[in-house]
Amino acid sequence: MIDLHTHSSCSDGQYTPTELVRRAKACGITHLALTDHDTVDGLAEAHTAAKKEGIRFLCGIEISTDFSHQHILGLGISPDAQVLQDACAAFAERREQRMYKILSILAEQGIVLDADAVRSRAKGQVGRPHIARELIAQGYASSVSEAFQKYLRLPAIRALKDEKPSDKDAIALIHAAGGKAILAHPLELSMTNEQLTERLNILRGMGLDGIEAFYRVNTAEDKAFFCAYAKKYGLLVTGGSDYHGELVKPDVPLGIPTEPAVIAQKELVWS
Numbered sequence: 128m129i130d131l132h133t134h135s136s137c138s139d140g141q142y143t144p145t146e147l148v149r150r151a152k153a154c155g156i157t158h159l160a161l162t163d164h165d166t167v168d169g170l171a172e173a174h175t176a177a178k179k180e181g182i183r184f185l186c187g188i189e190i191s192t193d194f195s196h197q198h199i200l201g202l203g204i205s206p207d208a209q210v211l212q213d214a215c216a217a218f219a220e221r222r223e224q225r226m227y228k229i230l231s232i233l234a235e236q237g238i239v240l241d242a243d244a245v246r247s248r249a250k251g252q253v254g255r256p257h258i259a260r261e262l263i264a265q266g267y268a269s270s271v272s273e274a275f276q277k278y279l280r281l282p283a284i285r286a287l288k289d290e291k292p293s294d295k296d297a298i299a300l301i302h303a304a305g306g307k308a309i310l311a312h313p314l315e316l317s318m319t320n321e322q323l324t325e326r327l328n329i330l331r332g333m334g335l336d337g338i339e340a341f342y343r344v345n346t347a348e349d350k351a352f353f354c355a356y357a358k359k360y361g362l363l364v365t366g367g368s369d370y371h372g373e374l375v376k377p378d379v380p381l382g383i384p385t386e387p388a389v390i391a392q393k394e395l396v397w398s
Contacts, residue, residue, distance in 0.1 A: 128382040129390060131160040131185060131202060132311060132339060132367020137169035137251035138189075141372020144173035147381075152180040154382045158390050158397065160202055160367070162187035165218035167206040168251045174398065183390075183397040188215075189311060190300070193291040196315050199298060200339065202365065203396055204306035211304040214292075219252050225289055226253050232283045233258075238267060255279050256375055271375055295333045307336040307394060309365050313353065314344060320352055331360060336394070341366025341385040363392055 134140035135147045142150060144161060151159050159182050161173040170186045177184035188201045188211075204211065230240055240261050248257040259274035268274035278284075292300065298308040310330060313323060327338070340353035341364070357364045366385035369376070390397075 128154065128156050129158040129366055129385055130156055130368050130370060130382050131158070131187070131365045132162050132189070132200060132342075133160065133370045133381070134163050134189075134372075135161055135169045135173065135250075138163035138166055139254045139256040139371060139375065141374045143250065144169035145176040147370075148173055148176035148180055148182060150381055152182060154380075156182065156382050158183045158185075160185035160187040160200075162189040162200050162202075162367070164189050164252065164254065165191065165222070166215050166252045167204070167211060168215075170206045185395065185397060187306070188301070190297040191289075191291050192294050192297045194294055196317070197294070198311040198315075199294070199301065199335075200309040200311045200365070200367075201301035201304065201306040202309055203394075204301060204304040206304075208304040210300065214300050221290060222252050222254060225287065226258065228287055229255070229258060229279070229284055232281065232287075233278060235283075236278075236281070238262070238278065240265065256371075294330060298330070298334045302334060307363060308334060309337040309339055309363065310335060311339050311367075312342050312344075312369060313338060314342070314349060323352075324356065327356060331362070335362070337363025337365055339367055340364040341383055341389065343368050343379060343383060363394055364389055365395075
């Protein structure tokens with residue numbers, strides 16, 4: 128079993144990188160990538176833990192782009208690449224400013240949260256799940272999903288402008304850091320197959336390297352569609368669960384069944 132799409136407490140996951148790797152080992156995962164949102168802070172720790180546990184590892188990242196609900200995975204990146212370090216610092220500042228905007232909107236609703244308390248819940252970059260956990264701690268919600276549903280999806284919060292990189296810039300950043308750019312969870316774009324084909328054609332023109340064809344909600348027909356597209360145009364296919372931990376996404380277990388050929392793709396250089 129593999130999982131090339133996971134999150135640790137360095138972004139919005141529940142477990143530290145080491146804990147994540149140990150859970151992967153317990154689940155029988157042989158090949159793993161850590162792909163935290165907009166940060167590489169947990170990769171060194173995860174890599175060390177993977178070596179200790181005998182798991183083949185890929186350094187990764189998940190970058191949110193300015194196209195609605197579109198995320199690009201970077202697999203096989205070099206975490207020390209200066210261009211990536213600079214970009215992640217900018218991402219962190221953007222997330223920090225967004226946190227203050229969200230807290231201000233909540234305060235207007237009579238829900239006052241302390242910024243330092245929220246920040247203390249993040250081991251790395253701060254995000255909405257950390258605000259959700261503070262809402263739970265203060266008795267406003269009983270779960271992360273309830274916090275999102277009742278508070279973090281308020282129209283004013285959803286309307287906040289979030290300066291994200293373009294598709295082209297995200298792909299170029301991943302390439303500059305030595306990685307492969309993979310379209311994450313393509314079905315979350317809520318498109319028909321015809322629309323997805325058009326979107327993939329656009330991204331391929333920007334240098335997209337692959338598609339996350341094996342994903343937890345993808346049906347056999349979905350997998351066949353994405354694999355056929357990838358084969359036609361010589362793209363990589365990958366598989367991942369988008370694991371965050373049971374407290375964050377209780378319905379998402381670690382690990383994803385996939386084809387052995389995914390592991391064997393020579394473009395994926397395991398360590």
